[in-house]
Amino acid sequence: MEKIILYLTSLGLDTCWLGGTYTASCFTKALNLTENEKLVCVSPVGYRNPNKKGLVSYFMKRKRNEWAKNFFFEKGNQPMTEDKCDFFNKDIIEAIRWIPSGMNKQNYSVVFKDHTAHVFAGNSWGLCDGGIAMAHVEIACRSNGHNGHWERLEKPCEEVSKDWIYLASFVC
Numbered sequence: 001m002e003k004i005i006l007y008l009t010s011l012g013l014d015t016c017w018l019g020g021t022y023t024a025s026c027f028t029k030a031l032n033l034t035e036n037e038k039l040v041c042v043s044p045v046g047y048r049n050p051n052k053k054g055l056v057s058y059f060m061k062r063k064r065n066e067w068a069k070n071f072f073f074e075k076g077n078q079p080m081t082e083d084k085c086d087f088f089n090k091d092i093i094e095a096i097r098w099i100p101s102g103m104n105k106q107n108y109s110v111v112f113k114d115h116t117a118h119v120f121a122g123n124s125w126g127l128c129d130g131g132i133a134m135a136h137v138e139i140a141c142r143s144n145g146h147n148g149h150w151e152r153l154e155k156p157c158e159e160v161s162k163d164w165i166y167l168a169s170f171v172c
Contacts, residue, residue, distance in 0.1 A: 002099075002135035005043055014048040017041055019102045019128050041102075041128045064097050065106050071097070072111040076120075076160030080112060087146070087172070088112045095140035099132045108133040109164055111157045115148075115172040117141070118156040120164040130167045137170050148172035 005015045019041040027039050068079035071093055082090060096110060107126030110133060111118040117137045121130030134150070141148055150168045160166075 001041070001043070002132045003139070006135075006139075008045055013045050015043045015045050017043055017100050017102065017128070017132075063104060067093065067097070070106055070109055072109060074111070074113045075158045076109070076111050076164065078159075084112075087115055088117060088141075089144065092137075092140040092144055092146075095143075096133055096136045099129070099136050101129050101132070102126075105129070109160075110137065111160065113157055115146070116156075117170045118153075119167045119169070120160065121167055123163050123165065127165070127167075130165070134167060134170070141170060141172060146172040 005017070008015055022042055024039055027033075027042060028037075031039065033039060067081065071080035072078055073080045073084045080093065085093065097106075099106075101107065102125070105122075105126070107122035107129040109120045109122065111120070119130055119134050119137060121127045138148075138150070148170050151171050152166075153169050156166055156169050
């Protein structure tokens with residue numbers, strides 16, 4: 001979905017991730033979702049009134065965590081630092097760091113090991129953030145010449161938090 005949102009933005013349209021600030025039951029009924037299916041986010045698309053600042057932007061200031069909170073080197077307990085950047089350079093990490101995030105919580109983690117980026121959601125509420133992070137990992141890597149593919153690995157990396165939910169690994 002993030003790739004679609006980025007494309008719509010490139011066309012000059014405005015979008016906004018909504019995850020919890022909408023009436024899910026309306027969508028559930030309209031989409032004929034079963035009780036096993038869950039809609040966790042939606043995004044309106046259109047043109048913003050240039051003379052009016054949105055209420056959400058008033059309350060949500062776009063701050064981002066330091067690298068040590070979301071990015072790790074080789075293991076889930078070893079924070080990534082600029083001096084450890086090699087294959088995954090500073091531009092790639094910054095492109096991931098500035099993703100849109102539910103309630104500005106940046107509820108995802110990425111562990112960089114060898115030529116692989118392992119993506120985790122912080123918990124079940126972070127699944128949307130984790131999915132957005134996955135899109136930005138792929139886009140940033142490809143734009144830096146690192147072609148790769150997504151895999152679900154049996155044991156992606158060591159010493160990760162028990163609260164993290166493994167999503168997938170981008171293997172270059």
